[in-house]
Amino acid sequence: MTDDELEARLRRLDARPAADWQAMAAAVRDGYDRQVKRRATVRRRRIGASVAGTLAMAAALALWLHGHHAPRPSAGEPMESFHVFEDLEPGEMIEELSPADVDRVAKAFNKGA
Amino acid sequence: MATARKPMVTDEPDDQELVARFMRGDGAAFDALVRRYQQPIYWLALRYVGNDADAKDVAQRALVQAFLKVKELRDGASFRSWVYRVAANLSLNLLRDRKPTTTLADDTAVALTREPLVEEEAQKRLRAAVKLLPPQQRLVVELRIYEELPFAAVGEVADCSEESAKVSFHHALKKLRVLMNEENDQ
Numbered sequence: 001m002t003d004d005e006l007e008a009r010l011r012r013l014d015a016r017p018a019a020d021w022q023a024m025a026a027a028v029r030d031g032y033d034r035q036v037k038r039r040a041t042v043r044r045r046r047i048g049a050s051v052a053g054t055l056a057m058a059a060a061l062a063l064w065l066h067g068h069h070a071p072r073p074s075a076g077e078p079m080e081s082f083h084v085f086e087d088l089e090p091g092e093m094i095e096e097l098s099p100a101d102v103d104r105v106a107k108a109f110n111k112g113a
Numbered sequence: 114m115a116t117a118r119k120p121m122v123t124d125e126p127d128d129q130e131l132v133a134r135f136m137r138g139d140g141a142a143f144d145a146l147v148r149r150y151q152q153p154i155y156w157l158a159l160r161y162v163g164n165d166a167d168a169k170d171v172a173q174r175a176l177v178q179a180f181l182k183v184k185e186l187r188d189g190a191s192f193r194s195w196v197y198r199v200a201a202n203l204s205l206n207l208l209r210d211r212k213p214t215t216t217l218a219d220d221t222a223v224a225l226t227r228e229p230l231v232e233e234e235a236q237k238r239l240r241a242a243v244k245l246l247p248p249q250q251r252l253v254v255e256l257r258i259y260e261e262l263p264f265a266a267v268g269e270v271a272d273c274s275e276e277s278a279k280v281s282f283h284h285a286l287k288k289l290r291v292l293m294n295e296e297n298d299q
Contacts, residue, residue, distance in 0.1 A: 006286055010258045013240050016156050017165070024155065024169060025147045031177040032143070039181075 132189030135180070146192065147176055153260060154200045160255060161204035171207060175200035194269035197260070201252050201270070235293070242292035250285035253278055 001009075097105065126134075126145070134142035154175055159168035179196040186195060243251060249271060256267045257278075268278040 001290065003286055006289060007258060009236065009239055010243070010254065010289075013236060013243070014156075014259050015159070016152075017159070019152075019155060019165070019169065021148070021151060024151050024173065025144065027169075027173050028147050028151065028176045029143070031173055032180050035177055035181055 127190070128192045129189040132183060132186070132192050136184065136189075143180065146180075150193070150196050151176060154196060157197065157200055157255060157260065158204050160259065161201070162207055167207060171200060171203045175203050178203075191269060194266060197256065197270040198272070201255075205248050238293050239289065242289045245292055246285055246288060249273075250281050250288065253281040254285045254289075257282055 126142075128146070128149075131142040131146050131149075135146065151172060155168055155172040158171035158175070159165065162168050162171060175196055178199050179192070183189075183192065183195075186192065243254065246254065252271050253267055256262045256270055257264070262270070264278045264282070265275045267282075268275045271278055271281070273281070
């Protein structure tokens with residue numbers, strides 16, 4: 001059997017039955033529209049989830065910052081009204097003072113004396 | 114490069130134009146492409162899966178998938194190759210998932226017997242032999258014989274070169290002869 005004969009035999013196997021082409025076209029249109037809507041819904045949900053996640057992370061970060069970096073409320077006098085020499089020896093305290101401060105301290109000492 | 118399907122009527126737009134119009138939101142272009150391809154796609158699926166219901170299902174799914182992913186096409190003219198390929202893959206997937214049926218077994222049995230060939234039986238053997246071809250060779254035969262595509266287009270659908278399509282077709286014919294026991298008869 002030659003190639004041509006075999007090809008002719010193959011062609012005779014072909015069957016092309018009619019179908020309801022309009023119904024099939026409508027089904028394709030419906031299927032496509034359904035898939036497009038479904039994809040749009042999934043996309044909206046993903047975007048919504050992403051926004052919600054971002055907001056949640058931002059809120060968590062804000063809470064953390066507030067808890068760790070907010071100024072602590074003072075119990076008594078305002079912080080700027082007095083000066084504290086932390087861990088300084090008396091001589092070091094004088095070195096920390098400016099000349100004007102030293103004069104002021106000396107005057108106060110002499111008055112007291 | 115893909116060759117756009119030649120429209121039957123000269124003033125009918127080609128695939129490339131219809132795909133471009135569809136991507137701009139033209140519903141009429143969608144309908145025109147469906148009308149153009151639903152029949153060959155249905156017949157291709159029918160030859161693979163062997164029954165009307167599955168063939169319709171495959172044809173519809175293939176067209177829907179083709180339209181959903183049409184933006185991935187580099188060239189609208191290759192829409193035909195794209196939709197044929199989707200349909201062939203869906204058909205093969207369905208056949209792979211389907212349990213072997215008695216019909217296929219019977220056909221296979223007929224193909225492997227060595228009784229004298231009468232015309233009708235020869236055709237039965239040939240039909241059974243086609244089903245036994247490897248998927249790639251079968252696809253090439255389907256597209257070349259029944260869709261009458263040029264080898265370049267067959268290669269596009271089968272995802273191989275034009276030369277590979279020709280070689281696959283040649284091997285398919287050779288294998289069909291073997292399956293029909295022609296070599297033993299000579």
